[in-house]
Amino acid sequence: EVIRIKNEHPDDRNCIVNDRVKGRLKVTRAFGAGFLKQHKWNDVLLEMFRNDYIGTAPYLSCSPSLRHHKLSPGDQFLVLSSDGLYQYFSNQEVVSHVQNFMERFPDGDPAQHLIEELLFRAARKAGMDFHELLDIPQGDRRKYHDDVTVMVVSLEGRIWKSSGKYL
Secondary structure (H helix, E strand, O other): OHHHHHHHOOOOOOOEEOOEEOOOEOOOEOOOOHHHOOHHHHHOOOHHHOOOOOOOOOOOEOOOOOOOOOOOOOOOEEEEEOHHHHHOOOHHHHHHHHHHHHHHOOOOOHHHHHHHHHHHHHHHHOOOOHHHHHHOOHHHHHHOOOOOEEEEEEOOOOEEEEEHHHO
16 A cells, blocks of 8 residues: 555655554545545645645555455454554454464353553553553543454354443
8 A cells, every 4th residue: 555655745754654544544535534535625624634736646545455265274364443443453453362262251242352452551551450441431531542443253144243342
């Protein structure tokens, strides 16, 4: 994705800054964020929020990136989540947490487990405990973690869905 954006914006040395598009968004494909898709939507923002939009190509795309994967006997589940999960977890950590949780608690909710673990990590990073973080009103908590939704689909037929906004 970084190479794609840099190729589409060869004259913009700041198209990716600190692993973020224009230094702002970690995601490179999104339905929203029109201000990084068309110059005209960037122009309507207050000046302090505008980006230095160079060229006419969009920085973000809403076109999906598709990858085909033939299922194998070792495939157990699929995790679908919003990008906020990956502020605190690598892909491999997500897989490990879900595998370990499903082995230890076969009737438990691995999606909820990931949300709770994310909140523990966000609290620790902010120097507080889990319950202190939960005491902060939902909107104010955005300073500590992004909104997160996680869905775990077992390839044996179960589906778990959880969202941090209910904690």
